[in-house]
Amino acid sequence: MKKQLIVSALALSIIGGVSSTNASAMTMYKEPPFEAYKVTKGDSLFFIAKRYGLDYKKLMELNPKVDPYNMEVGSIIRLKSEASVTKPTASSSELSAYEQEVVTLVNQERAKVGLPALKVDNQLAKTARLKSQDMHDKKYFDHTSPTYGSPFDMMKQFGITYKTAGENIAYGQKTPAEVMNAWMNSPGHKANILSKDFTHIGVGYVQDGSYWTQQFIGK
Numbered sequence: 001m002k003k004q005l006i007v008s009a010l011a012l013s014i015i016g017g018v019s020s021t022n023a024s025a026m027t028m029y030k031e032p033p034f035e036a037y038k039v040t041k042g043d044s045l046f047f048i049a050k051r052y053g054l055d056y057k058k059l060m061e062l063n064p065k066v067d068p069y070n071m072e073v074g075s076i077i078r079l080k081s082e083a084s085v086t087k088p089t090a091s092s093s094e095l096s097a098y099e100q101e102v103v104t105l106v107n108q109e110r111a112k113v114g115l116p117a118l119k120v121d122n123q124l125a126k127t128a129r130l131k132s133q134d135m136h137d138k139k140y141f142d143h144t145s146p147t148y149g150s151p152f153d154m155m156k157q158f159g160i161t162y163k164t165a166g167e168n169i170a171y172g173q174k175t176p177a178e179v180m181n182a183w184m185n186s187p188g189h190k191a192n193i194l195s196k197d198f199t200h201i202g203v204g205y206v207q208d209g210s211y212w213t214q215q216f217i218g219k
Contacts, residue, residue, distance in 0.1 A: 038142055039075045044068065052079055076146050095125060099203040101176040102214070106193055106201060109184060113194060124202030124215050127158050131169070132204040132211040141171050141211075151215060162217035164197040170212040179212050192216055 037048060045068035049056040060068060062078045071077075095103065107117040131154065134147050148154035151167040168189045173179035183189035192198070198216040205212055 037077050037079050038140070038144075039071045039073055039077060041073050043071055043073075045071065045077075048077070048079075054079065074144075076142075076144055078146065095120065095203065096205060098176050098205045098207075099125070099129075102180060102203045102205070102212070103201060105176055105180045106214070109180075109193055115194060115196060116199075118198060118201040118216070121160070121200035121202055121217065123158055123160050124155075124200060124217060125204070126202070127154055127160065127204075128202035128213040128215040129204030129206075130154075131167075131213040131215070132206040135169070135171070135211045135213075136206045136209050141169070143167055143169065155215070155217070160217065162219060164195075164216075164218035166192045166195065166198065166216040168192050168212075168214040168216075172210050173212065174210055179210075183214075 037052075045059060045063070045066065046056055048054075049059045059077075059079070060066075062081060066075070066077055103118070103120055110117060131145065131148070131151070134145050135141055138146055140146065144150055145154065148157060152165055155162065155165060168183055170179045170182060173182055183193060192214070195216065195218075197218045199219050200217050202215045203213070204215075
């Protein structure tokens with residue numbers, strides 16, 4: 001079973017507007033602006049609590065399995081209590097106009113290199129949309145969701161089976177053409193779009209904030 005995770009180069013656009021003169025400045029918060037936080041090199045639970053205006057003991061209670069002195073880079077910790085989170089069921093499988101246009105553009109790129117068109121998988125379309133919505137709602141940009149886990153965990157939760165799987169994500173692009181141009185100019189994302197191993201695709205777009213998700217599987 002082959003799994004491919006492509007970390008979006010567009011993550012850089014989140015901080016792209018910060019000038020070099022103040023990029024190193026550390027913003028402090030009175031309260032967390034989001035529910036989840038991705039651990040980076042040099043982080044400690046005490047420092048994270050201080051930066052986000054949290055009580056250290058309460059932060060430890062929210063993350064009982066986290067070693068406060070040896071935090072794993074890339075792991076996700078919770079900054080706010082998860083008040084009886086109910087995972088949403090996958091909703092409509094009908095693609096929006098923007099989502100369908102992304103599929104069309106993907107298959108145009110595949111046709112240029114002699115690859116067969118990807119078919120839309122209805123269940124994958126639902127999970128891709130839920131992933132984009134989750135990034136919007138939880139205010140994060142990452143393949144690993146605090147709600148669903150990895151893309152492969154998420155697919156499993158919704159009963160999607162595959163031989164190979166992958167995901168592309170993007171944030172901030174306003175149109176299908178713009179996001180596809182960004183993905184096609186990134187070697188990792190382009191490799192997913194033009195993979196001969198994939199047979200099906202799902203696309204999810206959330207307009208507020210412009211969150212995009214492509215999920216691929218090979219059956």
